[in-house]
Amino acid sequence: MSNFPPLVFSGVQPTGNLHLGNYLGAIRKFVALQENNDCIYCVVDLHSLTAQLVHEDLPGQIRSIAAAFIASGIDPKAHIVFNQSAVPQHAELAWIFNCVARIGWMNRMTQFKDKAGKDRENASLGLLAYPSLMAADILVYRATHVPVGDDQKQHLELTRDIAMKFNLDYQAHIRNGGKGIDITVGEEPVHAYFPMVEPMIDGPAPRVMSLRDGTKKMSKSDPSDLSRINLVDDAETISRKIRKAKTDPDGLPSDVEGLAGRPEADNLVGIYAALADRTKADVLTEFGGQQFSVFKPALVDLAVSVLAPITGEMSRLLADTSHIDAILRDGGERARARAETTMREVRDIIGFLQ
Numbered sequence: 001m002s003n004f005p006p007l008v009f010s011g012v013q014p015t016g017n018l019h020l021g022n023y024l025g026a027i028r029k030f031v032a033l034q035e036n037n038d039c040i041y042c043v044v045d046l047h048s049l050t051a052q053l054v055h056e057d058l059p060g061q062i063r064s065i066a067a068a069f070i071a072s073g074i075d076p077k078a079h080i081v082f083n084q085s086a087v088p089q090h091a092e093l094a095w096i097f098n099c100v101a102r103i104g105w106m107n108r109m110t111q112f113k114d115k116a117g118k119d120r121e122n123a124s125l126g127l128l129a130y131p132s133l134m135a136a137d138i139l140v141y142r143a144t145h146v147p148v149g150d151d152q153k154q155h156l157e158l159t160r161d162i163a164m165k166f167n168l169d170y171q172a173h174i175r176n177g178g179k180g181i182d183i184t185v186g187e188e189p190v191h192a193y194f195p196m197v198e199p200m201i202d203g204p205a206p207r208v209m210s211l212r213d214g215t216k217k218m219s220k221s222d223p224s225d226l227s228r229i230n231l232v233d234d235a236e237t238i239s240r241k242i243r244k245a246k247t248d249p250d251g252l253p254s255d256v257e258g259l260a261g262r263p264e265a266d267n268l269v270g271i272y273a274a275l276a277d278r279t280k281a282d283v284l285t286e287f288g289g290q291q292f293s294v295f296k297p298a299l300v301d302l303a304v305s306v307l308a309p310i311t312g313e314m315s316r317l318l319a320d321t322s323h324i325d326a327i328l329r330d331g332g333e334r335a336r337a338r339a340e341t342t343m344r345e346v347r348d349i350i351g352f353l354q
């Protein structure tokens with residue numbers, strides 16, 4: 001149980017075109033959560049160096065993610081939208097967490113194993129330490145709720161482990177400084193400085209899969225552009241990609257159980273449900289028994305009707321970069337002030353002179 005004031009934090013890497021998975025797994029949730037919560041949304045540019053050290057146009061990619069946030073409906077005045085490198089306190093806390101976390105914890109991360117591949121010795125230290133920086137991104141604001149896609153679940157469990165170890169390692173200092181909040185973890189009362197974050201992963205499409213292979217995650221780094229729908233794709237491209245999406249020869253089942261063992265059909269029904277804000281069961285009540293030749297055109301129409309206004313607004317925002325830059329500057333200032341409040345207390349807890 002947490003007595004920390006609720007605060008939502010999440011981030012997206014500027015590592016290429018955003019796709020439908022990023023939108024349904026993350027950004028759409030960001031928009032819904034802002035109605036009733038204090039929210040901080042970040043373009044995590046420091047993280048992007050773990051995927052690509054030298055970008056051809058990093059400023060353009062950062063602006064494009066920020067534009068996607070705003071075009072999707074995030075209000076940057078009521079909440080905070082900024083880029084991570086504008087707030088050096090993220091990197092400062094990440095260093096402290098590098099000393100709290102254990103190498104074995106990092107070695108177990110499936111994302112590290114997938115991205116490092118067979119040549120682990122040659123992976124960057126940054127890729128290994130990625131989850132430590134992610135924990136710092138969240139905890140430098142003492143955020144309590146993190147909307148993400150299913151692929152980030154393990155990183156959020158690690159964030160809780162790091163927070164708990166910090167809380168226990170510095171328990172006496174936190175108590176003496178009077179900076180903590182009483183929480184219970186299991187049966188255990190702990191005077192915690194950092195909250196135990198709650199992942200927010202639910203929804204009909206927590207893991208959108210590739211259009212070419214229903215067993216692989218839709219991903220920016222997939223070499224096949226046909227595997228994903230990008231937020232910048234026009235109606236014609238969306239239509240072509242959905243028409244070419246892999247399916248099996250059977251029609252759609254009339255209930256969710258009938259999707260078992262049919263990953264491509266399951267994925268397309270999940271995408272339809274998420275875009276229409278309906279359940280998969282509801283979608284199958286309408287389309288059960290129909291062939292993909294009927295379902296796919298309906299999915300094209302729905303996808304275009306949801307994405308076209310976002311794509312249009314993104315182009316409008318990116319035509320004059322001064323507006324996006326002003327939003328990021330203002331968000332950066334407000335985020336820095338909050339992060340510095342935390343870091344002053346953290347430096348005190350640890351015993352650094354300041």
Ligand code: AQP
Pocket residue numbers: 011012013014015021022023024025026051147148149150151152205206207208209217218219220221222
């Ligand atoms: N396929 C997906 N389905 C649902 N959610 C997804 N997310 C990513 N892919 C899917 C969620 O999008 C948010 C931002 O992700 P990110 O860009 O920070 O990093 P990522 O998870 O590494 O995204 P990609 O597209 O898969 O990039 P690459 O190819 O570089 O690895 C996160 O909340 C993520 O869960």
